[in-house]
Amino acid sequence: MSNIKSRLRKEKIAKILMQISGISITGSLFLIIGIIMYKGLPYISWEMISQSPKGGFYIGKGGGIFNAILGSLYLAGLSTVLATLIGIPIALYLNMYIKQGSFLEKSSKLLFDVLFGIPSIVYGAIAFSIMVWLGIRASLLGGVITITLLTIPIVVRTIDELLLTVPVDLKNVTKSLGATTWETAKVLIKYIKPGIFTAILLAFGRAIGDVAGVLLTTGFSDNLPKYIDEPAATLPLAIFFQLSSPIPEVQGRAYASALVLTLIILIIVICTHILASKQKKHKI
Template identity: 85%
Template sequence: MSNIQRRLRKEKIAKIVMQLSGISITGSLFLIIGTILYKGLPYLSWEMISQTPKGGFYIGKEGGILNAILGSIYLATLSTLLATLIGIPIAIYLDVYVKSKSFFARCCKLLFDVLFGIPSIVYGAIAFSIMVWLGIRASLLGGVITITLLTIPIVVRTIDELLKTIPVDLKNVTFSMGTTRWETARMLLKYIKPGIFTAILLAFGRAIGDVAGVLLTTGFSDNLPKYLDEPTATLPLAIFFQLSSPVPEVQGRAYASALVLTFIILVIVICTHILASKQKKHKI
């Protein structure tokens, strides 16, 4: 067998492996969505998403998951806002105020890569320790602390990757015009503005879908969230508790809750793709 034939054979094998991988991943996705639709759609109703749990909701009686929907939105919005306010300045500092190839910058970025991959339950344990130290009980505030810690690395690394797409000549020209580092940072933020919204949506999607991190810190309540120091329900926790019930009606509602959460994530993904396409056009 000649060298060319061996290369063609390897290419054919690689192509088959990639096709099989794509089919398996796509099939798994459709299987998950199909299962949620099949088991959850019959139990999904306007009453379910517009009412709070009534007495006996978790044994199959009337009520809904409005408390969990609002709790998830409040938790994800507040934590994403805090993570953005903290994460963007960190990314700007590492790329503008510090030499990007310096030892300090590389160590910081490596640290955020490690933090990015740490399981959310670890953040929950750390946040729980902070809550005990500060005297904070399980509440919306505790969940915000947890998810903020979880999403800061997402914002920092996403913004950092966006800043790498900016031509080096653009930075040099900006500095040569006598601008300060802060003025340069503002110009760079305007350049990657669509990408910043993408980073925010990615953090929001991670925040609203997390369950392990908030299991120890938010508590759970059938009431609508009103104050930061009150226990708050979230959609992932509502799904977890409903699936734990032996009542088929409640288990069906769990899949309906999963369907609501999936729809929210789908909207976030669509918005992310739209903003990413705008970022590419902006670069062109």
């Protein structure tokens, strides 16, 4: 009887701790969004979103952040495409061509887990070294190299986890029909297709919000990025530079820029949840 009471007491304590954790995390999220909206909404305008910075924008004069919005979309879009084209074949190779449970398979996945957790500033330093070696200046290309290296582990590990959810019977039936390994892989890709889009959106969300990785490699420019070898502004860097200003109006614009970035991330999260729900229905 005392054993049952003890278990019930532990369960009640665990439930209370989980509730406190959930309330704390949710409250922190709403607090952050509330601060951004409270400080950013008074400064956001169509002029700010649709125009590039004019002379003295970072000391309180006219203009906007359109160059940073476009630069962020270019940077995140190109790097996500490259990371997807590189990451999906790697994930398929780890699951289809390497013996499962082997040392190579385990060590490879461990390596990508480590790469997944490395801070983005480390990727920035590595990419900067590569740029110096290749003679590439700080530009959109440098940022794409950095963010591609950063997002490849995200794509690989996400696709890898999706492939582990594929029923074994589906693989066996496909192979029993005489399909080659590559043909079987194409069947599995079709099965996890909604999940692949989820992985792409996750990588895109990480790419568009990164600042440390592009600080050394992308540079910064008030002009719209026309060519890949030109410096490009990004929203995170624009926010950083505006918050560094002692002028209240410029700091308010920083929160408005953060609000724009938050809305972009929110759209990505909503799309991710929609695709995740499609993946669940697909399995059923």
